[in-house]
Amino acid sequence: MATVKILSDADAEANPAVKxxxxxxxxxxxxxFINNFWRGLANDPVTLKxxxxxxxxxxxxxxxxxPVMQExxxxxxxxxxxxxxxxxxxxxxxxxxxxxDAEYSELLALIGLAAQTNHLVTAMxxxxxxxxxxxx
Numbered sequence: 001m002a003t004v005k006i007l008s009d010a011d012a013e014a015n016p017a018v019k020x021x022x023x024x025x026x027x028x029x030x031x032x033f034i035n036n037f038w039r040g041l042a043n044d045p046v047t048l049k050x051x052x053x054x055x056x057x058x059x060x061x062x063x064x065x066x067p068v069m070q071e072x073x074x075x076x077x078x079x080x081x082x083x084x085x086x087x088x089x090x091x092x093x094x095x096x097x098x099x100x101d102a103e104y105s106e107l108l109a110l111i112g113l114a115a116q117t118n119h120l121v122t123a124m125x126x127x128x129x130x131x132x133x134x135x136x
Contacts, residue, residue: 007042009034017045021052028060035089067097072107079111 005011012018012034021042022034041048059070071094078086094104 002036002040004040004043006036006039008039012039012042015042015045018042018048021045021048024056025052028056037085037089068094068099068103071097072099072103075107076111076114080115 007018009022012022022038025034025038026032038048038052041051059067063070065073071090074090075087075094078090091104099107
């Protein structure tokens with residue numbers, strides 16, 4: 001159960017700051033769908049705007065990473081952070097942007113492998129090899 005109200009379109013229309021962000025989300029994503037993340041965050045219009053502007057700059061701007069790669073990285077980080085909502089939303093987005101079943105399978109294998117080796121090296125408390133360090 002949510003800890004905040006999930007704002008309806010009518011609620012958003014009543015607040016010009018929220019309406020402006022929702023309108024921009026719709027225009028940027030070329031959809032009428034506003035997901036529950038944005039609807040919940042809209043309880044704080046300042047945080048809503050700041051978060052949307054940050055996400056928009058990173059996820060929709062002129063970047064070196066493809067949209068599918070961005071979503072796959074988001075899935076991996078969301079998995080590491082245990083964010084069920086983000087895992088679902090970014091998996092759906094990655095699939096919509098063209099992630100194949102083979103790519104998803106490889107992603108899962110990488111997530112599992114990275115988790116295993118991260119836990120092992122953390123348990124062993126191994127020092128970082130000097131060859132891996134960036135020298136300024």
